[in-house]
Amino acid sequence: MIQLVVNADDFGYCPERNRGIVDCFKKNGISSTSLMVNADFATEAAQLAIKHGIPMGLHLNLTEGRPVQQRHSSLISNGFFLGKFGLRKALEDGQIDMSEVKSEIIGQVEKFRHLTNSMPIHVDGHQHVHLLKDVCQIFSDILKDHGIERARLAVDRSVSVSDWLTTPPGMTVSFEDFCQTVVNDSERARTVFDNCDIRYTDAFVGLTTMGKNMTENHLEIVFSSNLDSRHVNMVNTCEFMVHPGYPSNHGTGGCGQGPDEFSISTERQYELNRLTSKEIKHFYDKRNMQLISMENI
Secondary structure (H helix, E strand, O other): OEEEEEEEEEEOOOHHHHHHHHHHHHOOOOOEEEEOOOOOOHHHHHHHHHHHOOOEEEEEOOOOOOOOOOOOOOOEEOOEEOOHHHHHHHHHOOOOOHHHHHHHHHHHHHHHHHHHOOOOOOEEEHHHHHHOHHHHHHHHHHHHHOOOOEEOOOOOOOHHHOOOOOOOOOOOOOHHHHHHHHHHHHHHHHHHHHHOOOEOOOEEEOOOOOHHHOOHHHHHHHHHHHHOOOOHHHOOEEEEEEOOOOOOOOOOOOOOOOOOHHHHOOHHHHHHHHHOOHHHHHHHHHOOEEEOOHHHO
């Protein structure tokens, strides 16, 4: 049997996201979530998780909105993080003060503890920032120092066979290349995690099935690529990264900058509907998968 963690990212982003994630959990569509503590509705999300008993980790954010620690200079421009590719470029160019990265990660861990009166059961990264070469060691040391034992390792073996991927307008690299970079970063992070005694699932899926790409056919390809006969003897646990919710209202939510286009669109609700459908439960049953929380790996 495969123990499957279905984790909903971006909890706290807006009221519609929060409501969608709670509804998805109550209908057994997800088994855990991760909280963006710098998001506009993080306090509401933390209260909802406590009320409904939703296992929750931290969704570390170094790219979108305002930082928790306002004194940073190299991580921000005009008060906001540099963005998905802006941070990566600044790291490559040696323009980031890594002591500020350390301070911000610790600040977000401490804010999670303040909001929930507990430590996160796991930590993953918004846009996979925790896996970046220059960030990963700092991130791992902080988790070890705070007694946090689990993190996301996004080695999704399906990227090369996901021929449905398209590149959103404005991206400077193809989405497929970005996903492959995340996989490469994850492979490099594995040794760092191991040295810090950080646990992660044996397999991971979700890079290529966001929004309307979460079709039954695509899920079949993605799970087969990660759990086929070459790997199945090594796989007892798998994480499925998902992004359910209801469409954000214009001007409400985000991390200080307002909701993005993906959040305003119907794609989040499409995921919610898929994750709570009879078809996906049959899909799990057919493959002998059982949903668990990340705290059980």
